[in-house]
Amino acid sequence: MHSTTPTDAPLIREPLHAPVAHLVRGGVVEGVHYGSVVVLGPDGTVEFQLGDIEAAFYPRSALKPVQAAAMVRAGLPLDGDLLSLSAASHSGEERHLAGARRILELAGLSPDALRNVPDLPLDPAVRDTWVREGRPASRLAQNCSGKHAAMLHTAKVNGWTLDDYLDPAHPLQQSIAATVEDLTGQRLAQVTVDGCGAPLFALSLHGLARATAAIVTAAPGTPEARVADALRAHAEMASGTGRDVAALMRAVPGLLAKDGYEGVQAAALPDGRAIAVKIADGARRARVPVAAAALARAGVDPDALAPFLSEPLLGGGRPVGHLRAVRALDPTAAQREG
Numbered sequence: 385m386h387s388t389t390p391t392d393a394p395l396i397r398e399p400l401h402a403p404v405a406h407l408v409r410g411g412v413v414e415g416v417h418y419g420s421v422v423v424l425g426p427d428g429t430v431e432f433q434l435g436d437i438e439a440a441f442y443p444r445s446a447l448k449p450v451q452a453a454a455m456v457r458a459g460l461p462l463d464g465d466l467l468s469l470s471a472a473s474h475s476g477e478e479r480h481l482a483g484a485r486r487i488l489e490l491a492g493l494s495p496d497a498l499r500n501v502p503d504l505p506l507d508p509a510v511r512d513t514w515v516r517e518g519r520p521a522s523r524l525a526q527n528c529s530g531k532h533a534a535m536l537h538t539a540k541v542n543g544w545t546l547d548d549y550l551d552p553a554h555p556l557q558q559s560i561a562a563t564v565e566d567l568t569g570q571r572l573a574q575v576t577v578d579g580c581g582a583p584l585f586a587l588s589l590h591g592l593a594r595a596t597a598a599i600v601t602a603a604p605g606t607p608e609a610r611v612a613d614a615l616r617a618h619a620e621m622a623s624g625t626g627r628d629v630a631a632l633m634r635a636v637p638g639l640l641a642k643d644g645y646e647g648v649q650a651a652a653l654p655d656g657r658a659i660a661v662k663i664a665d666g667a668r669r670a671r672v673p674v675a676a677a678a679l680a681r682a683g684v685d686p687d688a689l690a691p692f693l694s695e696p697l698l699g700g701g702r703p704v705g706h707l708r709a710v711r712a713l714d715p716t717a718a719q720r721e722g
Contacts, residue, residue, distance in 0.1 A: 393440070393571035394588035400436040404663065404713060405670040409697055409705035417670040419647065419663040421713060423681045424593050426656040432681050434713055440573035440586040441662055444644030445473040447564065447585065448531060448622075449611050450595050454563030455538040456607035458556070462487065462534065463610055468618035469530035471611060473643065475624025476505020476514075476525045483621065484524050487533035491540040498523040499550050500532040500580040507624050528580035535582070552583045561585060567595035567608075579645065589660045596650040597658035600640045612640050628672050628692070635688050636679065649675040657682045669695055669707060677709035686716070 399420060407415035420435030430437070452471035456462075462470060466487055474480035488494060503526035505511045514525070523529060539549045539556050549556055552575050561583070565571055568591030578584035602608030615622050616638070619630035629643045632651070641651040647663025649671050659678035663670045676692035686693070693714065697705035708714065 390565040390569055390571050393573040394438055396440045396573050399439040401664040402435040403710050404674050405709050407707045417663055417667055420589050421678050422589050422593050422660050423678050424597055424658040437589040442584055442586055443592045444646055444648050446642045446644035446648040446650040449599055449642050450564055450567050451560050453599060453608045453611045454560040455534055456610055457563060458538050458559045459541045460534055460538045464614055465618040465621045467614035468621040470534035471615060472530040472622040473527045474530060475507035476510045477624055481524045484529040484533045487537055491537040493536055495524050497536050497546055498532050500526050500528050550581055557583050567598045569594050589662055592650050593658040593660035596652040597656045600652040600654055601656045615640055636684055647671045673708045677714035
């Protein structure tokens, strides 16, 4: 099992972000996305960095694989698709709702035990169907329901109280926090509340990359390796049909990738190469091209990443430009007429 002595917490400060992506229309840079990027080599050394990789930030759902590993360490008896769902930001498809119900049933619980916020499905098409059918927001449909169901299952296995499982002082959350510190290699800078109601930990982008690498390089059968295996084998269960993070894992053999709100992306390869991305303005559109460029920096075949390196920009229904990483990150980027 991975173990390290955490260093001091990252500093809470205004991050010194740098330009990471350009929106180019007709050969002119129309927009600039700022952010930060880190690329780690197989031995954990920083091989590339842009922006501020050491300031405290919130990894949002990109930390879910670490939270899932913490729950497996604490006795969560899941594998396969249900373990993948435990680390999911799911689309709200019927398979996701059924999986969350199954996790609760295995613990002898009902959806009434969930304490995440009620919501409509994350996927726009699925959400539109719900609205047409007059279905109300629910805790099961909210994209973090798999994680919350797994948290309840873990608490039940350990005989911990259930009503307060989201309290940062609860044994479950204390156990998760300890694992986050172990795998990131640093103390937590801050604890607040995520959008789903669960504790959210502030760490550094560098720490997030380290933790993601620790999960994919863990010895077979360990809690971390079980999470990595589940996510890679059931990528759509952790995301949804047509989601970019699942497509990225299918395109790059062995890759573990997890996205998060506010423009966060983490990914790692079996040999320990890892990347982490934060888009300063939280833009989803810049997250994938920047993450793909970072993976190319890490040595992934650019041909495999080609569908992810650039987002087309349309004008009057035809391509007139693109959104892609800046040349400092992606030397092949070309600011040309679209």
